[in-house]
Amino acid sequence: MNAPEIERLIQLVGRLPGLGPRSARRIVLRLLSDKEQRLIPLIQAMADAATNVQNCRICGTLDGTDPCAICADPTREPIICVVESVADLWALERSGLFRGRYHVLGGLLSPIAGRGPDQLRIAPLLARLADAPEIILALPSTVEGQASAHYLAERLKPVGVRVTRLAQGVPVGGAIDILDDGTLALALSARREA
Amino acid sequence: MNAPEIERLIQLVGRLPGLGPRSARRIVLRLLSDKEQRLIPLIQAMADAATNVQNCRICGTLDGTDPCAICADPTREPIICVVESVADLWALERSGLFRGRYHVLGGLLSPIAGRGPDQLRIAPLLARLADAPEIILALPSTVEGQASAHYLAERLKPVGVRVTRLAQGVPVGGAIDILDDGTLALALSARREA
Numbered sequence: 001m002n003a004p005e006i007e008r009l010i011q012l013v014g015r016l017p018g019l020g021p022r023s024a025r026r027i028v029l030r031l032l033s034d035k036e037q038r039l040i041p042l043i044q045a046m047a048d049a050a051t052n053v054q055n056c057r058i059c060g061t062l063d064g065t066d067p068c069a070i071c072a073d074p075t076r077e078p079i080i081c082v083v084e085s086v087a088d089l090w091a092l093e094r095s096g097l098f099r100g101r102y103h104v105l106g107g108l109l110s111p112i113a114g115r116g117p118d119q120l121r122i123a124p125l126l127a128r129l130a131d132a133p134e135i136i137l138a139l140p141s142t143v144e145g146q147a148s149a150h151y152l153a154e155r156l157k158p159v160g161v162r163v164t165r166l167a168q169g170v171p172v173g174g175a176i177d178i179l180d181d182g183t184l185a186l187a188l189s190a191r192r193e194a
Numbered sequence: 195m196n197a198p199e200i201e202r203l204i205q206l207v208g209r210l211p212g213l214g215p216r217s218a219r220r221i222v223l224r225l226l227s228d229k230e231q232r233l234i235p236l237i238q239a240m241a242d243a244a245t246n247v248q249n250c251r252i253c254g255t256l257d258g259t260d261p262c263a264i265c266a267d268p269t270r271e272p273i274i275c276v277v278e279s280v281a282d283l284w285a286l287e288r289s290g291l292f293r294g295r296y297h298v299l300g301g302l303l304s305p306i307a308g309r310g311p312d313q314l315r316i317a318p319l320l321a322r323l324a325d326a327p328e329i330i331l332a333l334p335s336t337v338e339g340q341a342s343a344h345y346l347a348e349r350l351k352p353v354g355v356r357v358t359r360l361a362q363g364v365p366v367g368g369a370i371d372i373l374d375d376g377t378l379a380l381a382l383s384a385r386r387e388a
Contacts, residue, residue, distance in 0.1 A: 003258030049222075050234060
């Protein structure tokens with residue numbers, strides 16, 4: 001019923017994560033209702049990003065330069081934090097808690113999804129261990145995340161580098177009565193002196 | 195911390211309706227992670243829409259042609275359905291229940307927002323009454339919607355055209371016990387023979 005240009009745009013927007021046909025229609029209407037202030041600047045920003053943003057050849061994150069600003073920063077500590085995705089890297093950077101370097105795996109090991117070690121950026125990680133005093137495995141507390149961490153630890157330890165993982169347990173502000181059994185078991189077995 | 199190209203894109207995407215910084219980061223990451231399959235086609239679709247989509251000079255909707263496909267369709271009945279927005283027009287078209295024509299007001303009367311009759315597409319509506327046997331006011335059941343409907347009815351009736359409104363009452367599938375008092379009062383006073 002709509003113009004093909006509108007239907008195509010709704011379709012593409014509706015495929016973005018977290019969006020569906022309904023929210024896509026709303027977004028497309030807003031964009032088309034205010035071309036000069038919304039649609040044109042967005043097209044321009046997307047075109048700029050398409051042209052200038054690329055994966056860092058060292059750590060794999062997305063940035064406007066290659067190597068990325070973090071890899072190129074000499075004041076960053078040589079400790080390397082291994083993350084699943086750029087999203088996780090961004091989350092750690094927003095926290096401001098970590099001043100080392102990163103390595104983006106680009107996924108997790110998953111036999112079901114057919115993702116083995118060769119599909120992840122593991123070789124580039126092994127290639128940059130020389131200056132790293134420690135590798136922090138900041139992978140999700142899921143089956144795939146923990147399997148990937150286990151695999152990486154087995155690969156990295158023989159090289160002689162220190163390998164650590166994020167602590168697991170009760171999240172800050174987390175109530176005990178709504179905690180899942182897995183987390184509760186972990187928090188109990190890893191209990192510390194008060 | 196991120197490249198300015200990425201931050202700008204997150205900022206613009208985060209201003210779209212229903213999105214915030216968190217969902218914008220997720221969307222931008224997905225776009226940048228798959229430029230060829232996602233970002234470039236979206237830029238192209240947006241550019242096409244920016245070039246080709248415009249407001250219909252007659253009814254005010256958005257379409258790839260002017261007059262729009264509905265206004266240009268000789269098989270459409272001459273009855274005119276007045277809606278607040280293009281979104282409402284799309285909703286009525288999706289229902290497939292109405293085979294007449296439309297008129298998009300472009301908003302509702304709102305003294306608080308400083309929107310008077312001159313800010314709405316009322317003059318173009320008055321200009322196209324000649325062939326219309328009836329005007330259906332399909333405006334929202336809000337204070338502003340009903341005030342606008344009342345104003346329009348007062349303006350249209352002296353012209354001699356039949357003016358109707360959508361029925362109000364219990365929505366289909368609506369439970370009585372969670373209905374607001376306003377709807378309940380309306381449904382009671384407008385009750386019909388069973």
